[in-house]
Amino acid sequence: MVASLRAIVLAALGCRMLGTSPLLSFDSPSADALPADDAFWRLYDFSFPSSEREPRSVILESLRNGVGFAIRVRDGACTVGLAIVHMLREPPVLFLVYLAISPELRSRHIGTDLFEKVWAEGAERYRELGRRPVGIVWEVDIPELAPGEQEIRQSRRRIAFFTRLGAQILSGPYFQPPVNGIASVPMLLMFRPAPGSPIPDNSGFRALIRGIYFEKYHEANRIPLPVVEDLRREIETRLNLPSRG
Numbered sequence: 094m095v096a097s098l099r100a101i102v103l104a105a106l107g108c109r110m111l112g113t114s115p116l117l118s119f120d121s122p123s124a125d126a127l128p129a130d131d132a133f134w135r136l137y138d139f140s141f142p143s144s145e146r147e148p149r150s151v152i153l154e155s156l157r158n159g160v161g162f163a164i165r166v167r168d169g170a171c172t173v174g175l176a177i178v179h180m181l182r183e184p185p186v187l188f189l190v191y192l193a194i195s196p197e198l199r200s201r202h203i204g205t206d207l208f209e210k211v212w213a214e215g216a217e218r219y220r221e222l223g224r225r226p227v228g229i230v231w232e233v234d235i236p237e238l239a240p241g242e243q244e245i246r247q248s249r250r251r252i253a254f255f256t257r258l259g260a261q262i263l264s265g266p267y268f269q270p271p272v273n274g275i276a277s278v279p280m281l282l283m284f285r286p287a288p289g290s291p292i293p294d295n296s297g298f299r300a301l302i303r304g305i306y307f308e309k310y311h312e313a314n315r316i317p318l319p320v321v322e323d324l325r326r327e328i329e330t331r332l333n334l335p336s337r338g
């Protein structure tokens with residue numbers, strides 16, 4: 094009964110029942126196509142807590158003005174994976190804002206393939222602008238701050254997934270600005286350098302924070318300048334604390 098109801102809902106969305114070996118494709122939707130993709134938005138809402146979800150209008154606007162792009166994983170006409178990316182100008186680093194795979198398809202290497210698609214597509218877009226990206230960055234939750242045992246395990250699995258992709262956690266402090274307009278969230282930044290590029294040093298880390306805060310969260314998300322300035326100052330203060338021991 095429950096399974097057949099699910100089949101009806103999926104069919105209404107243009108989705109098959111996801112079975113053993115779906116035939117998947119990747120595409121990069123336009124800002125005009127995305128609003129009507131219900132499966133995309135359901136996966137987005139399901140995969141991220143409301144405190145970490147930015148308004149849909151911010152995502153669509155970044156696609157429209159070319160500072161961002163999205164990649165979908167599709168099973169026929171049904172979206173089963175998504176990535177949303179912002180291309181920083183300075184430093185030229187891809188900021189992977191969201192990455193998610195439908196729960197029933199996880200642990201089949203699809204997330205890994207999607208991550209590599211994001212990198213290839215982003216590098217191509219920078220090349221078209223006459224630039225070369227020096228890496229890709231994203232935010233992850235701090236496992237120790239997760240509310241329960243299961244969330245802690247999940248958070249560690251997520252970090253393990255990205256570590257296998259060749260990334261590492263940057264050692265500086267970080268806060269995600271209030272994307273839902275309410276509160277900032279202490280998080281970690283992970284980074285994978287382009288082949289031949291280094292992991293950011295102290296000044297590279299500061300440049301990355303400036304790019305993320307001003308180009309992404311202030312210019313694209315329209316978070317007021319004093320809010321991102323305060324967070325940046327807080328990070329500076331913590332970076333300048335004498336290290337213990």
Ligand SMILES: CC(C)(COP(=O)(O)OP(=O)(O)OC[C@H]1O[C@@H](n2cnc3c(N)ncnc32)[C@H](O)[C@@H]1OP(=O)(O)O)[C@@H](O)C(=O)NCCC(=O)NCCS
Nearest residue numbers: 140191192193194199200201202203204205247250251254
């Ligand atoms: C992280 C995620 C994109 C990985 O996609 P995937 O298709 O399962 O990835 P792969 O099959 O290539 O790799 C599997 C690994 O992903 C991680 N993973 C899978 N499911 C996970 C989950 N529910 N939570 C956290 N990590 C998970 C694990 O490290 C897993 O390896 P393991 O099974 O040996 O523990 C996917 O789990 C997801 O959508 N999670 C929810 C959203 C999210 O946390 N996004 C990342 C931050 S933007």
